Amino acid sequence: DAKTTQPPSMDCAEGRAANLPCNHSTISGNEYVYWYRQIHSQGPQYIIHGLKNNETNEMASLIITEDRKSSTLILPHATLRDTAVYYCIVRPLSGSARQLTFGSGTQLTVLP
Amino acid sequence: GAVVSQHPSWVICKSGTSVKIECRSLDFQATTMFWYRQFPKQSLMLMATSNEGSKATYEQGVEKDKFLINHASLTLSTLTVTSAHPEDSSFYICSAPHLGASEAFFGQGTRLTVV
Numbered sequence: 001d002a003k004t005t006q007p008p009s010m011d012c013a014e015g016r017a018a019n020l021p022c023n024h025s026t027i028s029g030n031e032y033v034y035w036y037r038q039i040h041s042q043g044p045q046y047i048i049h050g051l052k053n054n055e056t057n058e059m060a061s062l063i064i065t066e067d068r069k070s071s072t073l074i075l076p077h078a079t080l081r082d083t084a085v086y087y088c089i090v091r092p093l094s095g096s097a098r099q100l101t102f103g104s105g106t107q108l109t110v111l112p
Numbered sequence: 113g114a115v116v117s118q119h120p121s122w123v124i125c126k127s128g129t130s131v132k133i134e135c136r137s138l139d140f141q142a143t144t145m146f147w148y149r150q151f152p153k154q155s156l157m158l159m160a161t162s163n164e165g166s167k168a169t170y171e172q173g174v175e176k177d178k179f180l181i182n183h184a185s186l187t188l189s190t191l192t193v194t195s196a197h198p199e200d201s202s203f204y205i206c207s208a209p210h211l212g213a214s215e216a217f218f219g220q221g222t223r224l225t226v227v
Binding site for chain 2: 034041099102103105
């Protein structure tokens with residue numbers, strides 16, 4: 001799976017948008033960009049994924065650049081409960097029985 | 113959505129004893145499950161892949177005789193930490209891929225403390 005690079009930490013004010021960047025310059029054409037988050041002492045939670053188009057769901061938006069070498073996860077109105085480590089993962093075809101390879105992620109701290 | 117349940121959430125055991133952790137897929141069948149380990153302030157590291165009806169495959173550096181994995185049914189995988197030592201204290205997390213879904217599902221994790 002392609003390697004990803006994320007900043008180690010970010011702060012965000014409560015109620016503001018949190019924009020978490022991810023670089024994946026070696027991504028292959030069949031690889032998706034996935035985002036998971038891990039709240040302290042819990043298992044990872046799926047957030048969103050995409051191939052090349054921007055995606056939005058009830059949790060977040062995912063913006064993928066046209067060359068697919070980077071992406072940004074957007075939490076539109078961050079709350080204190082969004083404080084977590086956010087992992088950007090690149091992997092091939094969704095639905096396949098493959099393990100996820102976790103990098104070091106970004107520790108997002110939402111400040112009151 | 114699909115649910116993966118892990119039990120217990122936390123356990124404290126004495127050095128030298130064994131501890132079993134269960135991972136269940138509650139509303140789908142999982143022929144494969146993954147076991148991860150996470151030390152404090154570190155990321156998740158894959159330990160082993162559990163395969164229903166066959167032997168588990170272990171990542172390099174993970175002792176198969178110490179971390180026994182049994183995947184006896186399509187909804188249950190167990191990880192037994194044998195002869196636990198303080199250095200085995202960690203957060204253990206299982207994952208079950210749902211072949212009909214786009215994302216992987218994770219258990220809530222088990223905090224093991226060996227004293």
